[in-house]
Amino acid sequence: MAILKVVIVGAGVVGASCARSLAREGADVVLLEQGEAPGVRGATAAGMGHITVNAADEASIQLCILGRKIWREDAPPSSEEDGFVEIGTLWMAEDDASLADLGLAASRLNEAGVAADLLEGSSLFEVEPALARDLRGGLRLPEDGAIYAPTAAASMVGEAVQIGATIRTSVKVLAVERGQVLLDDGTSISADAIVIATGLEALELCEETGVSIPILPREGHLAITSRGTCVLNHHVVEAAYQQGALGEVEDTVACAILPRSTGQLCIGSSRRPRRAGEVDSELIERIMVRSERFVPGISGLPVVRTWSGTRAATGDDRPLIGALPGIEGVWIAAGFEGLGITQAPAAAQLITCSILGQESPIDPGPWDPSRQMATS
Template identity: 40%
Template structure:
């Protein structure tokens, strides 16, 4: 099979792109250096969450979540999809005000969200500290086991061929076709190449502005009913935007197995995958503030991963460079790769095929990889 499109990267974003392009009738070859669903996809929480840090992010996350919800009936037990909702916890009056602003923004966009007072919060999540003032419940947010979901997406069409253990050394293109050179020296051609290999994208496209954000996660033994929603502190949003240093924020998820997945941390300036005990201890101390009983649970594993972040916090989705728009980027999603993977795939396919964007997206140029080149030229 000679591919119409080669997708470099078999994580959740690459798998979503492959599935969408195959659905459009294109033959797709996926080249993955390790295994399908590895890397950041395997390291993350698999939270499908609407975020509204910017109009572009809000539109992409909202549309992508709807695409995930439409797949709910097709996903199998192994994908561990659950529409558990997201509960943002407010510790004080200032955070309650922030929650109300978020609720109003969501309501204006048709996203179901409602405030919980202290009594309603205790009823929804009895394990949460009674010192918390209330919260905001986003009803239709969900979770999924992303590595299994990536594999499932790649089985949806016979037009997709997957090659694992297949590292890519270089990509190039002219006006008529794109060329991929493998680490073995073999070359493969296609009409288009989609580069969706996260932090490795700058190895293939020069000057792609991606930086690693290291994160820690920990999972417990099985304790059914400890929490019922994905629960986060409202301060998580501030933590996610720290530009330097180390930060932690409370974030916990009920797995369908009964386990509790606990996060999270952010660190810059390191590619060392080792679990750092001091960071993990700080993260767990933060979690104890919100879930006082968490220290009594048995932890069975901790690990780290690396988010691929851009300078402005928005992903790179679209043509990578001139000429010919044969090379495409789908990378830099930071902590929203699982959420926005399906929407990203729709955007890539629409741009590649010259179609209108299939959902309400006020500013697709906000994701253009060329925005940084333009900013550099303007500077």
């Protein structure tokens, strides 16, 4: 059987996951990255690094379960500071309505086989003593975790290269066409299959073919504290976070704080419907004020860096994973919003199965790009 040549555009955590998965299956993988190294640009570099099962709907739960399972069982070799750490997620309710919503989420997760415990009253503060004492309760997912995505992406690419893959960095892809990728130096690379894993940049890659990719930008801001300031045991997230992450986004701020194995706290989050720009100090202040409401005293911790990044989202809040309509031989994995790190290895399995004609581990239908794609 002839060896399949696959070109993957983008070496963030999604592209790196695809490279590792396809190389393991014997494909001749060529990975193209615009940055100087894997994982140093885009959402991979800017994201928190949380790995969580999101209870938005049954399909999302299944994709997150698969992604989390792979991270837990098959994370690439990393240092103690950068590797997968099981810290759990703790969703926080500040009123009875939010607690009721978390109760429904707990039921959905439990039905899917996910460990999820509804906490009320003092039980919340027993697991997370630093929280505000007037919170009504929370939902704990003890098997969730965190990873430093840039290092994870580099490690997965390293494994793929050891198997036989090739990576080319500092390469700008101008366009993707049937059977070839066009580069800005005037050359092209032919392929049996092409995977677009460039997040928001996927918008420009297929313009010449008349294929419109429905990817939407959502800017976010984060801050990180100095080492030795970690006052939390869990990734804590307010229940209202979901409202800002789904549907049409205007200008939202919600508390989401991730403890890092370096002894730091990564503090967010915000969403605005645009590409990332300069750091907005007023928005950072809003994030800190909101975080203070849930974790008293956190706004007084020393912050060593703030930054902004862009999440790539879709109109129906589901990523595009699968064959791209309108261009034979081209696949896409993009539009993960805030779950790209969690879902990256699961998406890689779906892409690999689709390219190689194998049975998918979960139903790929909900992520099929044809549900939102249009060609001209």
